[in-house]
Amino acid sequence: MRIVVLGGAGKMGCIAVQDLAGDGRVDEVVIADYNRENARFVADFIRSSKITVQFADVNDHAGLVQVLRGADACLNATVYYTNLAVMEACLEAGVPYTDLGGLFHTTRKQLALHDRFAERGISAVLGVGSAPGIPNVQARYAADRLDTIEYIRIYDGIKPPAPDDMRFTYAVPTILDEMSLSPVVYREGEFVSVPPLTGFEDYLFAPPLGLLPMHYSLHSEVATLPVTFRDKGVRECFFKINYWGMAKETVEKVKVLADFGFDSAEPLEVKGKPVVPREVMVAMMGRFVPPLEEFLAPPRHQPPDWVKEIVTEVKGTKEGEGVLYRLGTLTVKGALPTGVAPARAAIWLAEGRIPPGVHPPEAVLEPLPFFRELANRDIVTQVTVTTTLR
Structure with a gap:
């Protein structure tokens, strides 16, 4: 089994490479990346004979097709802007x-x-990352056991860093988009845009996370879950997170810069030369991204000292009785599920377990086997069911 990880030298991609290299079902893992130096660093850190390194440029369609040919699956761990282009390359390469x-x-x-x-x-x-990905499969678990669904509410709770911790732990462009683009929620059969950083509520997560302030954020789960389960009558679906895993103080600083226009993609003329404010902002914020070895290092915590819980609550009915499912997936290393979940999905693709076509996770990933895959990496899922006694 040969799996190509595009962006395998990046923050989430390197975790996927590490997980795939340690899986007995996989024969070869290709780190396909534009940054040769980082790719070699990841390969040297993991030290697996399964890993090979290839240069890849997602803007070079012909070259990308060549990299992909012969692979059993492609895991695209680059920034989401590339998704459509990479899918076109996969279509041509048959991957x-x-x-x-x-x-x-x-x-x-x-x-x-x-x-x-x-x-x-x-x-x-x-x-298929931490979120989206895991919440979709959590929702599927509950939906399979309900006749009707009233709501699907997703809460991504992350242990808050110290107020002076200004690190950005995933793709900076995505962080800026999540902070500035209007979240979409599903209400009474319609998709509705709401302002960023609204809809605040306190939500209780598993200890030691406890009570955290949650707000709306733009996310892919909301794009698919109400459609997949429309026949069950879904009336509400949203995704909330606590400051995207950053300190509230850091979010406020970035927001001030955005308010001044530093996230604008419109060029400005500075001393006779065009300068794109957003590109400058991304480059500056990139200085506050943790080094790769921090993503590859073993967890600093052990269960049950959880640092993140991904919760999906699904309320509905079964045989006329009201039922509430709460599924919480816990990890001792916040970035771990974001690399492990797509790695296991890539293996399932390579094994031919996913039907042809383009699918959301909830449509094709069987919950129990998938949760067992995650549990092998100490990413555990707990389920509680609340019903009314009569």
């Missing part, structure tokens, strides 16, 4: 595809490729 998410709008565009993938007999499953 199954998965990624970490498309931030709602891109996911919708990707789903439109379903017929083309199905006609070619190629499989793709979208948005």
Whole structure:
């Protein structure tokens, strides 16, 4: 089994490479990346004979197709802007595809490729990271056990860093988009845009996380779950997070810069030369990204000293009785599920377990086997069911 990890030298990609290299089902893991130096660092750190390194440029379609040919699956761990281009390359190369998410709008565009993938007999499953990904499968678990669904509410709780910790632990462009783009929620059969950093509520997570302030954020789960389970009558679906895993103080600082226009993609003329404020901001924020070895290092905590819980609450009915499912997936290393989940999805694709076409996770990933895969890496899922005694 040969799996290509595009962006395998990046923050989430390197975790996927590490997980795949340690899986007995995988024969070869290709780190396909533009940054040769980082790719070699990741390979040297993991020290597995399964790992090979290839240069890849997602803007070079022909070159990317060549890298992909002969692979059993492609795991796209690059920033979501590349998703559609990489899928086109996978179509030409005849390679199954998965990624970490498309931030709602891109996911919708990707789903439109379903017929083309199905006609070619190629499989793709979208948005299989920590979130999106795990919440989709959690929702599927509950939906399989309910006759009707009233709501699907997702809460991504992360242990808050210290107020003076200004690190950014995933793709900076995605962070800026999540902070500035309007979240979309599903209410009474309609998708509705709401302002960023609204909808605050305190939500109780498993100890030691406890009570955390949660707010709306744009996410891909909301793009697919109400559609997948429309026949069960879903009336509400949203995604909330606590400051994207950053300190509230850091979010406020970034927001001030955005308010001044530093996240604008419109060029400004500075001393006779065009300068794109957003590119400057991304470059400056990139200085506060942790080094790769921090993503590859063993967890600093051990269960049950959890640092993150991904919760999906699904309320509905079974045989006329009201039922509430709460599924919480816990980890002792916040970034770990974001690399492990797509790695396991890539293996399932390579094994032919996903039907041809382009699918959201909840449509094709069987919950119990998938949760068992995660549990092998100490990413554990707990389920509580609340019913009314009569």
